[in-house]
Amino acid sequence: MREKLIQRYTPPERANHWVVAIAFVLLALSGLALFHPSLYWLSSLFGGGPWMRILHPFIGVVLALSFVALALRLWRFNRMSKDDEQWLCQIGDVMRNRDSKLPEAGRYNAGQKLLFYVMVACVALLLLSGIVIWRPWFAGAFPLVMVRLGAVIHALSAFVLIAGIIVHIYAAILTKGSIHAMVRGTVPQAWARKHHPAWYREMTEGSNR
C-alpha cells in the first residue's frame, strides 16, 4: 500500500524558497571572495573580479525581495507559542532526542522558528548596510563613518546568516524527508506524526477516520 502524503509546500512556496537559496549561495560565494584575498579565486565563478563586484549587490536585492515574499508567506506559521518557549527551555531533551518529554511541535518546531527570526534580522541588516556601502550608487550619500560601520555590520550579519544556513541545511539533511517536502511539496503522514505531531493532527483531523 502506498504511503499517505500530506501537502507541506505549494509550488509557488517551493519556487520562492529555491530562488532565495540560489541567490544566497551566489551571495555567499561572491561575498567571501570580496571579504578576503585568500578566497578571491572564487571570483572566477562570476567572470572575474569586476563582474563579481557589479553582480553581488544586485543578487543581494534579488535575495532581499524574494526573502521578504517567502517570510510573508510563512510568517503566520512561525509565531512563538507557550509550548515553543517550553521546548526551548528543554533544549537538553531536544539534543538527547527525548521527543516524548517535549511539548508537541506544530508546523515548525521552536528551533526552526528561532532560526526564521535570525534569518529575518540578518537579511534586513544585510540589505540596509548593503545599500549604505553600495558604491558608486548610494555610498556617497552617507558620511564615511557610516559607510565604515555599514561594512562591519554587513560582514557580521553575513557571518551569522551563513552560520544559520549551515545549521538550516544540516537540520534539513538530518531530518530525513524534509528535503522531499521542499522539492516535491509533500511529506508522508508518518513523517508529520513523528516530527510535527500537532500539525499532523491539524492536517488530518476528520480525514483519517
Ligand code: HEM
Ligand atoms: C541553500 C540550501 C538550502 C536548503 C537545502 C534548504 C532546505 C530547506 C528545507 C528542506 C526546508 C523545509 C523544512 C520543513 O518544512 O520542515 C526549508 C524551509 C525553509 N527555508 Fe530553506 N534551505 C536552503 C536555503 C535557505 C535560505 C538561504 C533561506 C533564507 C535565507 C531559507 C529559508 C527557509 C525558510 C524560511 C523555510 C521555512 C521554515 C520556517 O519558516 O521556519 N532556506 N529549507
